[in-house]
Amino acid sequence: MSAHSSRQTTDHDEIRRWAEKRGGKPASVRGTAERGEEAGLLRIMFRDDEDLEEIGWEEFFEKFDAENLQFLYQDKTADGDESRFFKFVARE
Numbered sequence: 331m332s333a334h335s336s337r338q339t340t341d342h343d344e345i346r347r348w349a350e351k352r353g354g355k356p357a358s359v360r361g362t363a364e365r366g367e368e369a370g371l372l373r374i375m376f377r378d379d380e381d382l383e384e385i386g387w388e389e390f391f392e393k394f395d396a397e398n399l400q401f402l403y404q405d406k407t408a409d410g411d412e413s414r415f416f417k418f419v420a421r422e
Contacts, residue, residue: 338400340421342391345401349374352414356390357382369393372418394418 339345349355354374360383362370369389375382394401398421404413 336402336404336415338402338419340394340400342387342394345391345394345403346387348401348403348405348416352376352412354414355384356387357384358390358393359383372397372399374416376414 354376357373357375357379358369359371359373360381364370369385369392372390372393373382375384397418399418400421402417402419404415407413407415
């Protein structure tokens with residue numbers, strides 16, 4: 331597998347390391363949480379964004395697990411630069 335191909339994981343430590351290495355913080359999209367939920371749609375926030383609300387990693391992973399998600403990500407771009415590409419996908 332080449333460095334710019336994508337990988338999938340559910341490992342919390344791997345996800346956290348990937349995000350923090352790139353300056354990312356756990357976040358959710360403002361206004362998307364259901365009643366009684368802390369987090370709505372999950373995101374990794376790399377810069378200030380008024381549409382995102384920073385949340386804690388514990389809260390992030392509670393929602394991640396409850397939604398039965400996988401983290402699809404890329405380490406390097408095709409040019410060899412550090413990649414910030416990621417998305418959340420349903421576990422099969």
